[in-house]
Amino acid sequence: MNQLPFQIRVPGSTSNLGPGFDSIGLAVNRYLYLNVEAADSWHIAFDQNPVNLPEAEENIIYQAAQMVSEKYNKKLLPLSVTMQSDIPLARGLGSSAAAIVAGVEIANIIHELQLSKQEKAHLASCFEGHPDNATASVYGGLTVSLHTEQKTETVALPAPDIDLIAMIPSAELKTKDSRNVLPESLSYSEAIKGSAVGNVLVAAILQNNWELAGKMMDQDVFHQPYRESLVPDLPTIAALARDFGVLGTALSGAGPTINCFIPKGKGEYIASILKTAFPEYHCEILSPVNHGVWRLAEEEKTF
Ligand SMILES: Nc1ncnc2c1ncn2[C@@H]1O[C@H](COP(=O)(O)OP(=O)(O)OP(=O)(O)O)[C@@H](O)[C@H]1O
Numbered sequence: 001m002n003q004l005p006f007q008i009r010v011p012g013s014t015s016n017l018g019p020g021f022d023s024i025g026l027a028v029n030r031y032l033y034l035n036v037e038a039a040d041s042w043h044i045a046f047d048q049n050p051v052n053l054p055e056a057e058e059n060i061i062y063q064a065a066q067m068v069s070e071k072y073n074k075k076l077l078p079l080s081v082t083m084q085s086d087i088p089l090a091r092g093l094g095s096s097a098a099a100i101v102a103g104v105e106i107a108n109i110i111h112e113l114q115l116s117k118q119e120k121a122h123l124a125s126c127f128e129g130h131p132d133n134a135t136a137s138v139y140g141g142l143t144v145s146l147h148t149e150q151k152t153e154t155v156a157l158p159a160p161d162i163d164l165i166a167m168i169p170s171a172e173l174k175t176k177d178s179r180n181v182l183p184e185s186l187s188y189s190e191a192i193k194g195s196a197v198g199n200v201l202v203a204a205i206l207q208n209n210w211e212l213a214g215k216m217m218d219q220d221v222f223h224q225p226y227r228e229s230l231v232p233d234l235p236t237i238a239a240l241a242r243d244f245g246v247l248g249t250a251l252s253g254a255g256p257t258i259n260c261f262i263p264k265g266k267g268e269y270i271a272s273i274l275k276t277a278f279p280e281y282h283c284e285i286l287s288p289v290n291h292g293v294w295r296l297a298e299e300e301k302t303f
């Protein structure tokens, strides 16, 4: 326990980018900060703006840290974790993955496990059940992954040179509820189309061809068509946004946030148009970031 106290920072993320369902993640400049100290019993809470989250063993940060501790046969002693965050909860910006990655990192530091990024990403993906947000929060940048219980294969790429306008509704949508509207299976021909659309999306992003990437976002067959019942504004926003220079529009993760991918520096102009057209959404300009989970040096500590 001689590591204590310490602070870590974990980026939030968007995922799927349309057809990259349960595979593609992108870390963004919204962060979960945690201050971790010794304590007599577990206590996990936000520093300001308290929200209704479990304070102890029911909290996913504790559960992820405990999962890693058990895997490495270590005893997890009680800790006090104080958090600050500008990642909205249950809005599709990877709040749960950031919390899970934080739990993995806490165990890594406390037990001096020296886990690699691949190991952290695998542990966090096993906990969350899919790798897209978790890998983005571990590696930073753009991540393309295949997750199985045995291994999480990730190609980690630099953050692309674009910005995003996140259109965030006031109501939460839990990932669990948003996955409940998805079908059990797809036909062979639909699966082939879905895979081709995802392949072209990745190739277009690698060539910085966001026009083409945007077209692929519209052609997802894996999840967006089914989730339109929960997020009916998606096609309307996508159609309007295109007229004002948005390169592509996609559901952020499981929603309900809708992301507009835009040329760097055009955010204020396009956001002002979107805010006028859709006043019920909170519009935030986000930028991709290259750093994943990070232990802060003394001079970097924020609270
Ligand atoms: N900092 C945190 N500490 C503890 N629990 C958290 C924290 N952040 C998120 N959670 C838990 O995760 C839930 C939200 O997870 P959910 O997967 O539904 O949405 P999300 O991760 O924000 O969006 P998405 O997975 O679509 O990107 C919260 O309701 C809360 O239970």
Ligand SMILES: N[C@@H](CCO)C(=O)O
Pocket: 015, 016, 021, 022, 023, 130, 132, 133, 175, 178, 179, 223, 253, 254
């Ligand atoms: N790929 C996940 C991301 C949300 O956690 C989904 O769309 O359900």
